[in-house]
Amino acid sequence: MDLIRHLRFFVAVAEEGHFGEAAARLEMTQPPVSQGLRRLEKQLGLQLIRRTTRGAELTDAGRELLPRARLLVDDASRFIGEARRLHERTEVLRWGAASLTGSTVTATLAQRLAEVASGQETVSASTVNLVEQVSAGSLDLAVVEAPCVTGSLATGPVVVLKRSVVVPATHPVASADRPRLRQLAGLRFCHTPRSFNPPAHDQLIDRLRESGLDPQLYPVTAADQVLAAVAAGHAFALTVDRAPLAAVEAIRCLPIGRDATALRLRVVHREPGLGEVADVVTAALYRMGKAS
Missing domain, CATH: 1.10.10.10 (Winged helix-like DNA-binding domain superfamily/Winged helix DNA-binding domain)
Structure with missing residues (x-):
C-alpha cells in the first residue's frame, strides 16, 4: 500500500x-x-x-x-x-570567475561552456571566496587567480594571459616613444584588495617592484570603479579587455611590462566528474592566452 x-x-x-x-x-x-x-x-x-x-x-x-x-x-x-x-x-553548471578577470574572458568561457552544459549560472567574486564556494559545493568550478590556496580542490594548469596597462590619456606615458612601468610612479594602482587573494597580490606587487615601480594601491572591486579612477587622471590599472576600451577617449591601453603584469589563471573544482568540463575551460583559456 x-x-x-x-x-x-x-x-x-x-x-x-x-x-x-x-x-x-x-x-x-x-x-x-x-x-x-x-x-x-x-x-x-x-x-x-x-x-x-x-x-x-x-x-x-x-x-x-x-x-x-x-x-x-x-x-x-x-x-x-x-x-x-x-x-x-544538476542540470545547471554553477561557476565563477575571479573579480576583474574581465568581461572578455568571462563571456568567452560562458560561450564555450554553453556547448557542454544545458544551462549555467555565473558569479564574480574574490579568489578566496570562489575557492570557499567550490569547497562548500555551492559552485561546481571556478576560474581563479594563481597562485592561491586551494586546499583539497582539484586544480588545472596555470594559464598566462597578457594584460595591457590602462593609463589616463593625458599622462606623459601615454605618448612616450618607449613607455616603461617606472614612468607610472605618480599614479595609484587600481587593483582588488590584497584580501581577495594574498599570494597572487603579493606576487604581482613583487614583479612590479622588480620592474622599477613601487605602486600605491587604490583598492577597487568593480570594473566601473577602475575606469572612473583612470579616466579621472590619477590612477592606472591592468586589463585583458583592450578592445572594449579603445573607444574611451580619456584612457589609453599600453602593452608595457607584459611579463610583470600578466594575469595567471587556473580552474579549480571539487567533483571528479567535472574534470572534462574543467579541461574545456582550461583549453579556452589557453586559446585566449595565445591570442593575447
Missing part, C-alpha cells in the same frame, strides 16, 4: 468533511478516495472517518492521528520538492 497516497486521502476527507469535496480537491473521482481510505483503515486496524448522511466526521482515533498524518504528507511534499530542486540544479 502507498502509505503517503492513502494518508493524503485521509487528510483531505478530514479537512473537507465530505468525500465528494475531498475527491474534487485531489482531482479524483469519489470511489477511489473512499476505497483508499477503507484500505488505510484496514491496514491500521482503526476507523479514522465516520460516514454520516451529512458527509464525514473524524473518530477519536482519526482526530488523534490527523496531526501526524498532516506532518507525514507535508514532509513527503517537501521531500519531492527538494529532490526536484536538486535535479534541476
Whole structure:
C-alpha cells in the first residue's frame, strides 16, 4: 500500500468533511478516495472517518492521528520538492570567475561552456571566496587567480594571459616613444584588495617592484570603479579587455611590462566528474592566452 497516497486521502476527507469535496480537491473521482481510505483503515486496524448522511466526521482515533498524518504528507511534499530542486540544479553548471578577470574572458568561457552544459549560472567574486564556494559545493568550478590556496580542490594548469596597462590619456606615458612601468610612479594602482587573494597580490606587487615601480594601491572591486579612477587622471590599472576600451577617449591601453603584469589563471573544482568540463575551460583559456 502507498502509505503517503492513502494518508493524503485521509487528510483531505478530514479537512473537507465530505468525500465528494475531498475527491474534487485531489482531482479524483469519489470511489477511489473512499476505497483508499477503507484500505488505510484496514491496514491500521482503526476507523479514522465516520460516514454520516451529512458527509464525514473524524473518530477519536482519526482526530488523534490527523496531526501526524498532516506532518507525514507535508514532509513527503517537501521531500519531492527538494529532490526536484536538486535535479534541476544538476542540470545547471554553477561557476565563477575571479573579480576583474574581465568581461572578455568571462563571456568567452560562458560561450564555450554553453556547448557542454544545458544551462549555467555565473558569479564574480574574490579568489578566496570562489575557492570557499567550490569547497562548500555551492559552485561546481571556478576560474581563479594563481597562485592561491586551494586546499583539497582539484586544480588545472596555470594559464598566462597578457594584460595591457590602462593609463589616463593625458599622462606623459601615454605618448612616450618607449613607455616603461617606472614612468607610472605618480599614479595609484587600481587593483582588488590584497584580501581577495594574498599570494597572487603579493606576487604581482613583487614583479612590479622588480620592474622599477613601487605602486600605491587604490583598492577597487568593480570594473566601473577602475575606469572612473583612470579616466579621472590619477590612477592606472591592468586589463585583458583592450578592445572594449579603445573607444574611451580619456584612457589609453599600453602593452608595457607584459611579463610583470600578466594575469595567471587556473580552474579549480571539487567533483571528479567535472574534470572534462574543467579541461574545456582550461583549453579556452589557453586559446585566449595565445591570442593575447
